[in-house]
Amino acid sequence: MTEQTGVSAQDIVERVWLSIAERRLRPGVQLKEGQLAAIFDVSRARVRQALAALERDGLVTIIPNRGAFVCQPSVEEARDVFFVRRAVERCIVDRLCKSISKANVTRLRTHVAKERTANAQNITTDIIKLSGGFHLLLAEVASSDFLFATMRDLISRSSLITAVYRNTNRFNCGPDEHADIVEAIARGDPETATKLMEHHLEHVETELDLSEIRDQPHDLKSALA
Amino acid sequence: MTEQTGVSAQDIVERVWLSIAERRLRPGVQLKEGQLAAIFDVSRARVRQALAALERDGLVTIIPNRGAFVCQPSVEEARDVFFVRRAVERCIVDRLCKSISKANVTRLRTHVAKERTANAQNITTDIIKLSGGFHLLLAEVASSDFLFATMRDLISRSSLITAVYRNTNRFNCGPDEHADIVEAIARGDPETATKLMEHHLEHVETELDLSEIRDQPHDLKSALA
DNA sequence: GTCTGCATAATTGTAGACAATTAATACTAG
DNA sequence: CTAGTATTAATTGTCTACAATTATGCAGAC
Known part of the structure; x- marks a missing residue:
């Protein structure tokens, strides 16, 4: 039985957060919406929620019409x-x-x-x-x-x-x-x-x-x- | 010529922010998505963005499946x-x-x-x-x-x-x-x-x-x- | 060989439709 | 007349299709 419980936006946030903290996701990497949606098997809308939350926490930067990137804090x-x-x-x-x-x-x-x-x-x-x-x-x-x-x-x-x-x-x-x-x-x-x-x-x-x-x-x- | 420039989410945030600061919007009031969308003549999606930003700033509380309410800070x-x-x-x-x-x-x-x-x-x-x-x-x-x-x-x-x-x-x-x-x-x-x-x-x-x-x-x- | 301009592809932004949940109302039984 | 319940209305949540923007690859000129 595969855990078919839907992945929440918060789940995505935590997974990305941990990956960044563990240095598996390096600064500058682009987090493409479609890519994440495919990986977590959710809709793009939910991915956007997660990305917005990550931006609020200062972990990613969202550049309009460009996408979300892992922050490079100065x-x-x-x-x-x-x-x-x-x-x-x-x-x-x-x-x-x-x-x-x-x-x-x-x-x-x-x-x-x-x-x-x-x-x-x-x-x-x-x-x-x-x-x-x-x-x-x-x-x-x-x-x-x-x-x-x-x-x-x-x-x-x-x-x-x-x-x-x-x-x-x-x-x-x-x-x-x-x-x-x-x-x-x-x-x-x-x-x-x-x-x-x-x-x-x-x-x-x-x-x-x-x-x-x-x-x-x-x-x-x-x-x- | 009515200023037909599209209203951004940030515009909505600032209008609501000012209304709260000027005490015209009282704590506890519900900010219904459809209502705001009609007032500002934008889509509900954009209103949701604005409400999410307002929640981040601590001005409104979003209760799942209930809606957004002006905060009553304790x-x-x-x-x-x-x-x-x-x-x-x-x-x-x-x-x-x-x-x-x-x-x-x-x-x-x-x-x-x-x-x-x-x-x-x-x-x-x-x-x-x-x-x-x-x-x-x-x-x-x-x-x-x-x-x-x-x-x-x-x-x-x-x-x-x-x-x-x-x-x-x-x-x-x-x-x-x-x-x-x-x-x-x-x-x-x-x-x-x-x-x-x-x-x-x-x-x-x-x-x-x-x-x-x-x-x-x-x-x-x-x-x- | 390098740069510019154009066509194509990929990605993000937006809106509208539909589903799920909650609140309100009316109705029936006690 | 009140309490409980079923029905209806309204509101929020989610998804999918389409539009706008940006990046990429290629051809041609210098």
Whole structure:
């Protein structure tokens, strides 16, 4: 029995997102509507919805009458994204130090534990999702939907930036630095927590190689496999 | 000769945006696709594009199989928006103090002058656009596209929040406070500038009445006139 | 050999028709 | 007179065909 459940626009978004984050889809590659429609076996209309959502998240650029292309975030934009992340996440951590429930501390610790497991077993898909998920979880326990949505947007763009400019084989956001932040929050130490968060983000940013971009179009179907 | 130039999705977005900001479209009102298509004389497909964009900006909520409704931002969300704005705009101002060109200082001063004129003549449409535009201009001169897009999103939501919760007749963002911020930036004084910006945003927030929301559906066509 | 102009092919944009879902109404039973 | 239900109307969701735009390949001239 082939899973004949219809593929939603969100499904397409996530598949493309992951392919970009895992560097299988390189910046500059065109995402043709007909091609995607054939691959996912859906109508072009639904593909267009997915592409519009991906554009909103800053992962693809849609040029009118030309098509959708995987973004090539500029060095300037990369720095701006981290600029905003430092500004926002510092305040989030600060707020969390001043009021966080025991249950939420547990959630954070559990998440870090999952990250450790994924890293130990070297499962790239999980590593990528979980490392970004940590920062999302911070926003979630800190406040309501809007802050969560904002961070979701920032994380999404950060993933693309990391995929493009990362020069090491290791992924950003090691679980150790995350763990330190959680413990600083748990003991209600805003000074340390905010400083750790800033250093963490600076660390991630400085690990990027902001010199060259090489675009190499390749087979779309295999990249999405 | 009636201006027979086709109405773009962006045109619809701006008309709706302004109507919401001017309180002619109240929260909770349903924006029916067919209705809008008839008013603007475009196809429903284009209306759907506009509604999707408005949802992205946080101005309407789309409930599947139900339709699009003007958002009723919760008090919690309102506070979160200003929380993020304080975090981001404080950093923007700080950055500007450390490096801003003479030409950009002039642009800021010119903008404030325009605000003064609009206030003196009491042209509400201009007042709304310009007061938000000041904060957008700060982002523009501070950096590149991404920061500008981020602020655009925040301003958009702030406008809705202001429209819903404002209790005075005056609009937020008086030009005097803006002028003070510009001068602090011009003389490169980050201490004062960031403090002024924080006070300014707190001032705007505290002027809101966060007690009641009353939704009163009314005629859509006249509201968009 | 390279560049320009034209014809062809491919891709995106748009609109309209049809299906699915939800809200409103009228009707019947208790 | 009220509650529940079936029917009808209205609205949203989706797909497919067609139009507009752009890219590609080819022929010919310089």
